[in-house]
Amino acid sequence: xxxxxxxxxxxxxxxxxxxxxxxxxxxxxxxxxxxxxxxxxxxxxxxxxxxxxxxxxxxxxxxxxxxxxxxxxxxxxxxxxxxxxxxxxxxxxxxxxxxxxxxxxxxxxxxxxxxxxxxxxxxxxxxxxxxxxxxxxxxxxxxxxxxxxxxxxxxxxxxxxxxxxxxxxxxxxxxxxxxxxxxxxxxxxxxxxxxxxx
Ligand SMILES: [Zn+2]
Numbered sequence: 191x192x193x194x195x196x197x198x199x200x201x202x203x204x205x206x207x208x209x210x211x212x213x214x215x216x217x218x219x220x221x222x223x224x225x226x227x228x229x230x231x232x233x234x235x236x237x238x239x240x241x242x243x244x245x246x247x248x249x250x251x252x253x254x255x256x257x258x259x260x261x262x263x264x265x266x267x268x269x270x271x272x273x274x275x276x277x278x279x280x281x282x283x284x285x286x287x288x289x290x291x292x293x294x295x296x297x298x299x300x301x302x303x304x305x306x307x308x309x310x311x312x313x314x315x316x317x318x319x320x321x322x323x324x325x326x327x328x329x330x331x332x333x334x335x336x337x338x339x340x341x342x343x344x345x346x347x348x349x350x351x352x353x354x355x356x357x358x359x360x361x362x363x364x365x366x367x368x369x370x371x372x373x374x375x376x377x378x379x380x381x382x383x384x385x386x387x388x
Contacts, residue, residue, distance in 0.1 A: 207348055211295025213341075216281065221257045221292035223278035223300045228315050233295065234351035235307055235317035236342065238380075239279060239360045240324040240371035244268045248285050248323055257282075257292050276300060279319040281341060287333025289341070295348065305363040307356075313363050318345055318352070326372020335376075339383035346384075354381055 206214035227233075243252035244266045252269070255261040256277065263273035279301040282290045293299035301319030305311070320341065324330050346352050359375065360368045 207295075207344060210297070211280075211348070213281075213289070213291055213344070216289040216291035218291050219254065219258070221278035221299070222259060223257065223276045224293040224297045227296070227298045231316050232351055233316055233318060233349045234356055235313060236345060236352050236357040237302055237313060237317050237319045237360055237363060238338075238357065238371050238375065239301060239319060239321045240326060240330075240375065241282075241321045242323055242325050246325055246328070253282060253321070253323065254290070277303075279321040281318075281320045282323065283320065283334050283337050283341070284323045285331050285334065287331070287337040289337055295345070302360065302363060304367065305360075307358065307363045318349070322371060322375070324371070324374065326369050327374050329374050330371075330376075335380060335383060338380065339387055342380075342384045343387040346388075354384065357381075357384075 212218060241253055242248055243250065243256060245268060252261060256272065257279070259276065261269050261273045263270040278292045278299045280291065280293045280295055280299045282292065284290070295318055298314050299319050300314060301321070302313040302317060305313040307313050320338065322330055322334055322338065324334070342357065360370045361372070
């Protein structure tokens with residue numbers, strides 16, 4: 191299911207992104223798992239993740255349930271140990287490119303956990319986190335790449351400190367603990383897509 195995804199060209203303000211950092215085109219599902227960023231924080235990192243619940247299964251309601259603290263620990267063996275974990279991300283991009291926003295960019299989502307970028311810890315404080323519905327081993331979809339590129343470009347317009355070299359995978363900031371988005375994510379293609387929108 192491909193849908194046409196457009197972006198307004200040029201730099202400066204993006205009218206479809208409000209002052210808090212809610213995207214007009216996203217389905218808005220505020221997660222309780224968020225709080226304020228430390229005062230004066232410059233948002234200067236973008237973290238790409240992959241998630242599927244249960245692992246390898248797509249299309250269910252479980253990611254949404256996890257981000258809203260209503261994951262049924264008995265619904266699947268994988269869920270029991272994670273049902274009480276309080277996590278979220280700013281955005282989730284489904285396999286069909288559908289966009290759901292759980293946390294506005296100006297607030298801190300709880301996506302990175304124990305993490306460090308270039309020696310600076312607590313990446314949640316200063317980053318935006320985007321989850322792609324997927325696994326480390328399954329190719330992501332055309333719709334996901336298209337949506338991700340547009341979202342990234344808009345984020346860079348609002349937060350210009352997020353240069354291409356400050357877009358990383360979860361595995362890069364939590365090595366040994368996390369592997370996502372994994373080898374299935376095509377970084378070269380993604381960076382090219384983003385640059386083509388600039
Ligand atoms: Zn992750």
